[in-house]
Amino acid sequence: MQKTTIDWDGIKNRVNMMQDSLNQKIVLPQEEKHSMFKARAQALAVETKDKTAQNEFVEIVLFGLASETYGVESTFIREVYPLKDYTILPGTPSFVLGIVNVRGQIISVIDLKKFFNLPEKGLGELNKVIIIRNERMEFGILADIIHGTRSLAIEEIQTPPVSTVGIGAGYLKGVTNEHYIILDAQKILDDESIIVNQELV
Amino acid sequence: MRYFNNLSTRTKLLFSFGLIWLLFLVVIIIAYQGLQSITQSEKKLHDVNFQIALELRELRSHQNFNRAAILDMMLTREKSEQLALEKIINERGQAINDIVEKLSKLAMDPLFQNQLKELENEIGVYRQTRKDEILLIQNGKIDDAQRLGTTLQKDRFEKIRSVSTEMGNRASKEAYNQLALDMQHANSAIILFILFGIVTLIFSIAIIMLLNRTIAQPLNEITKIAARIGEGDLDIELQVVERNDEVGILLQSFSSMIKALKRMAASAQKIAAGDLTGSIVPQSEKDILGNAFLQMLNNLRRIMKDIMEGVNLLGSSASEILASTTQVASGSAETATAISETTSTVEEVRQAAQLSSQKASRVSENAQQVAQITQTSQQAVEETISGMKEIQNQMEAVANTIVRLSEQSQQIGGIIALVTDVADQSNLLAVNAAIEAAKAGEQGKGFAVVAQEIKGLAQQSKQATMQVRNILNDVQKATSAAVMATEQTSKSVENGVKQSTQVGVSIQKMADSSSKAVDAATQIVASSQQQVVGMDQIGIAMNNINQAGMENAASMVQAEKAANGLNELGHKLKLLVEQYKV
Numbered sequence: 080m081q082k083t084t085i086d087w088d089g090i091k092n093r094v095n096m097m098q099d100s101l102n103q104k105i106v107l108p109q110e111e112k113h114s115m116f117k118a119r120a121q122a123l124a125v126e127t128k129d130k131t132a133q134n135e136f137v138e139i140v141l142f143g144l145a146s147e148t149y150g151v152e153s154t155f156i157r158e159v160y161p162l163k164d165y166t167i168l169p170g171t172p173s174f175v176l177g178i179v180n181v182r183g184q185i186i187s188v189i190d191l192k193k194f195f196n197l198p199e200k201g202l203g204e205l206n207k208v209i210i211i212r213n214e215r216m217e218f219g220i221l222a223d224i225i226h227g228t229r230s231l232a233i234e235e236i237q238t239p240p241v242s243t244v245g246i247g248a249g250y251l252k253g254v255t256n257e258h259y260i261i262l263d264a265q266k267i268l269d270d271e272s273i274i275v276n277q278e279l280v
Numbered sequence: 281m282r283y284f285n286n287l288s289t290r291t292k293l294l295f296s297f298g299l300i301w302l303l304f305l306v307v308i309i310i311a312y313q314g315l316q317s318i319t320q321s322e323k324k325l326h327d328v329n330f331q332i333a334l335e336l337r338e339l340r341s342h343q344n345f346n347r348a349a350i351l352d353m354m355l356t357r358e359k360s361e362q363l364a365l366e367k368i369i370n371e372r373g374q375a376i377n378d379i380v381e382k383l384s385k386l387a388m389d390p391l392f393q394n395q396l397k398e399l400e401n402e403i404g405v406y407r408q409t410r411k412d413e414i415l416l417i418q419n420g421k422i423d424d425a426q427r428l429g430t431t432l433q434k435d436r437f438e439k440i441r442s443v444s445t446e447m448g449n450r451a452s453k454e455a456y457n458q459l460a461l462d463m464q465h466a467n468s469a470i471i472l473f474i475l476f477g478i479v480t481l482i483f484s485i486a487i488i489m490l491l492n493r494t495i496a497q498p499l500n501e502i503t504k505i506a507a508r509i510g511e512g513d514l515d516i517e518l519q520v521v522e523r524n525d526e527v528g529i530l531l532q533s534f535s536s537m538i539k540a541l542k543r544m545a546a547s548a549q550k551i552a553a554g555d556l557t558g559s560i561v562p563q564s565e566k567d568i569l570g571n572a573f574l575q576m577l578n579n580l581r582r583i584m585k586d587i588m589e590g591v592n593l594l595g596s597s598a599s600e601i602l603a604s605t606t607q608v609a610s611g612s613a614e615t616a617t618a619i620s621e622t623t624s625t626v627e628e629v630r631q632a633a634q635l636s637s638q639k640a641s642r643v644s645e646n647a648q649q650v651a652q653i654t655q656t657s658q659q660a661v662e663e664t665i666s667g668m669k670e671i672q673n674q675m676e677a678v679a680n681t682i683v684r685l686s687e688q689s690q691q692i693g694g695i696i697a698l699v700t701d702v703a704d705q706s707n708l709l710a711v712n713a714a715i716e717a718a719k720a721g722e723q724g725k726g727f728a729v730v731a732q733e734i735k736g737l738a739q740q741s742k743q744a745t746m747q748v749r750n751i752l753n754d755v756q757k758a759t760s761a762a763v764m765a766t767e768q769t770s771k772s773v774e775n776g777v778k779q780s781t782q783v784g785v786s787i788q789k790m791a792d793s794s795s796k797a798v799d800a801a802t803q804i805v806a807s808s809q810q811q812v813v814g815m816d817q818i819g820i821a822m823n824n825i826n827q828a829g830m831e832n833a834a835s836m837v838q839a840e841k842a843a844n845g846l847n848e849l850g851h852k853l854k855l856l857v858e859q860y861k862v
Contacts, residue, residue: 119736123729138718140711153718159711161704207708225707227735228714228728 135233141259142209142222145197148259150229151220155211155264159225162188162206174273176221179208186210188219189273191262194250216268229259236261285494286524292494296487303480310476314469321462329455332386336448339379340441342372347437350410353417354425366414373407392447399443406436498527502534514542544569547577554860556581584860591857595850602843609836615829623822630815637808644801647794654791661784668777675770679763686759689752696745696752703742710735 138153160181165188167177174193178185188208192199200223208219236253250270252263267273284292346369353365380400384393409432416425498521505516518535521528540563547560560577562570713731717724 138714140715153715156715158715159708161708205704225711227707227711228718228731 136230137233137236139229139231139259139261140209141226141229142207143224143226144192144195144222145200147197148226149191149222150231150255150259150261151209151211151264152261153228155213155268157210157212157217159222160208160210160219162202162208162221179219181208181210186217186219188221190221192221211264211268213265213268216274218273220267231255231259231261284490285521285528289495289526292491292525296491299487300480300484303476303483307473307476307480310469310472314466314473318462318466318469321458321465325455325458325462328386329451329458332383332392332451333448333455335379335383335386336444336451339376340444340448342376342379343437343440343444346372346410350413350417350429353414354422354429359418362418369410369414376403392450395443395447395450399440399447402436402440402443406433406440409433409436495527498531502530505534505538509538509541514538514545540570544573547573551577551580556584556860556862581862584857584862588857588860588862591850591853595847595854598843598847598850602840602847605836605840605843609833609840612829612833612836615832616826619822619826619829623819626815626818626822630812633808633811633815637805637812640801640804640808644798644805647797647801650794651791651798654787654794658784658787658791661780661787665777665780665784668773668780672770672773672777675766675773679766679770682759682762682766686756686763689755689759693749693752696748700742700745703738703745706738706741707735710738 139150140153140156140159141148141150143149158181160179162179165177165179168175168187174190176188176190178187180186186208191197205224207222207225209222209225210217210219212218235255237255238253250262250267252261254260287295349365349369349372353362356362356365380396380403383396409428413425413428413433416422416428505518508516516538518531518538520531520535523531544560547558550558556577560570560574562574565571710731713734714728717728717731720727
């Protein structure tokens with residue numbers, strides 16, 4: 080049985096090289112760094128352009144629900160918190176997901192998908208809670224994913240389409256050019272139907 | 281008579297003895313009745329007639345005594361004595377009255393009763409007169425009394441005496457008559473008794489003779505016949521009497537027995553004469569003699585058949601033997617020529633054996649060389665096996681190392697999950713920072729940029745972890761492939777060990793067979809040498825055989841003669857056996 084002899088020395092060299100490279104600090108190549116910085120600079124440049132053109136801006140937090148991207152004004156947002164260790168409350172309406180403990184404070188969480196008749200997705204570690212508040216109310220909204228914050232010109236927010244009906248119709252503020260659905264946090268917070276009155280009795 | 285003969289012996293005996301007993305009973309009754317009548321008349325004699333006579337005698341004696349007492353009274357002058365006597369006389373008178381009364385009860389005869397009445401009257405008259413007489417005596421008129429006593433009273437007394445005497449005589453006479461009559465009765469009873477006794481005796485004798493004739497005589501005859509049969513004499517003619525009793529049945533049985541015996545005897549005579557044809561019919565299943573005869577006949581027939589067949593066979597065999605001996609005689613000459621041919625063949629075989637001995641020794645040398653070669657190759661195989669085992673151990677170490685590598689990749693995976701989580705939290709933190717910055721208004725704007733940067737970094741680190749995870753997946757797959765390759769190699773090595781072991785076993789077998797070949801070759805050499813010696817011995821033996829052949833030819837002539845004799849014997853036997861009819 081004649082077999083091609085294995086190049087043991089070559090293999091050894093390669094393994095040693097790998098060992099060496101692991102021991103050294105991993106340094107990104109110069110070109111890669113450059114391209115990264117360039118991209119960032121471009122992104123910043125776009126935003127500044129927008130800001131200079133328009134005067135009135137509003138800070139929006141963007142988050143995903145089902146396949147859509149929604150937005151809430153950041154002035155109503157206390158903070159964003161990962162959904163963990165939540166407790167289901169029995170005897171509450173179906174849109175109330177449950178309650179969570181945020182640093183010692185008990186906050187109720189509402190699932191907006193129930194209002195908008197959106198398809199359900201299984202809850203997981205990646206789900207987040209956006210805690211919104213005003214002077215009267217404070218509760219959490221369930222979000223599938225947090226996209227980030229964005230400054231938007233007020234003009235950019237257009238009135239919602241006429242065809243929108245259902246319970247959630249009143250909660251919409253408008254839709255942006257990039258198809259972000261902006262929610263009216265003030266209305267949601269003021270809505271009496273969300274308040275579960277049983278606890279007051 | 282015929283009916284009597286037909287009765288069974290028990291009935292006969294019962295009948296005969298019953299008759300005799302009956303006659304005896306009649307005799308006994310007659311005797312008893314005679315005796316009875318005699319006894320009765322005797323009793324009457326004693327109780328009536330003799331009693332009457334005795335009473336009358338007593339009466340007379342009382343009368344006499346009274347008369348004597350009157351006379352005494354006359355003689356005595358004393359008053360007291362007279363009174364005592366009178367008293368006695370009265371007592372006696374009373375006794376006479378008693379007797380008279382007794383007599384009237386005893387006899388019923390009218391004549392006797394009349395006489396008794398007369399007597400009673402006389403006694404009454406006499407008593408009246410006696411009273412007068414006693415009165416005379418008491419008054420002292422003795423002479424008047426004497427006169428009265430010697431005349432009137434004396435006549436009366438005489439008359440009483442004569443009447444009573446006559447009565448007593450009559451009673452006595454009657455008793456004698458009765459006695460004579462009894463005598464006559466007894467005599468006639470004795471005559472009857474004797475007569476019946478004689479009749480019974482005659483009758484008994486007649487019955488005994490009858491029984492003797494009907495039972496004893498035929499039995500005696502049968503006994504004699506049985507004795508003759510016992511001696512073997514079967515020439516007997518038994519006249520059969522038509523009787524249904526035991527004797528008749530015995531006679532019939534004897535007759536049939538004699539017939540059966542005669543039939544048997546006839547069969548035996550036929551067999552003795554040599555005629556085995558025909559058959560014997562046994563009387564019954566229990567007929568031992570008949571069955572035995574039948575079996576004997578069958579056996580004899582079979583034996584005779586066998587003997588006949590044997591004789592025929594003997595005859596034909598004898599003629600065959602004769603033919604064979606002739607052939608053998610001519611064959612022995614051929615044998616002699618064959619033997620000389622065999623001798624030359626033996627010499628050729630001897631030379632061939634020497635040649636094979638030489639070849640065998642060469643084979644032995646070759647086999648020894650083969651044995652040495654196999655030993656060296658066996659060592660080589662053992663070394664190969666140990667090398668293979670070494671490889672297997674190392675393969676195992678390699679497999680362990682790969683497994684360790686796999687485990688470490690898994691640890692790296694865990695670290696990556698941690699980093700992902702950190703990146704996620706950083707992202708969230710950036711969002712919160714942005715919100716806070718927005719709340720701060722104009723002063724927070726710089727902070728908002730920092731927050732944006734942090735968000736970008738978090739996203740980058742997330743992407744990096746994704747890449748690392750992909751690489752780790754590749755590494756995992758490569759590790760699995762390496763494990764499989766190692767396993768394959770290990771199996772190949774195992775197969776190699778197995779095959780090497782088999783080769784070792786084969787070589788061992790080869791060594792064994794070559795050593796056997798060495799032994800076999802040595803044995804062949806030895807046996808070829810023995811063969812040569814044996815061939816020499818065969819040559820000598822062939823010479824001996826030649827001589828023996830000649831002797832055989834001589835004895836064959838004698839055998840031929842013997843076969844001739846045998847043939848003649850067969851013929852004779854055949855003639856003998858043919859006398860029997862089967």
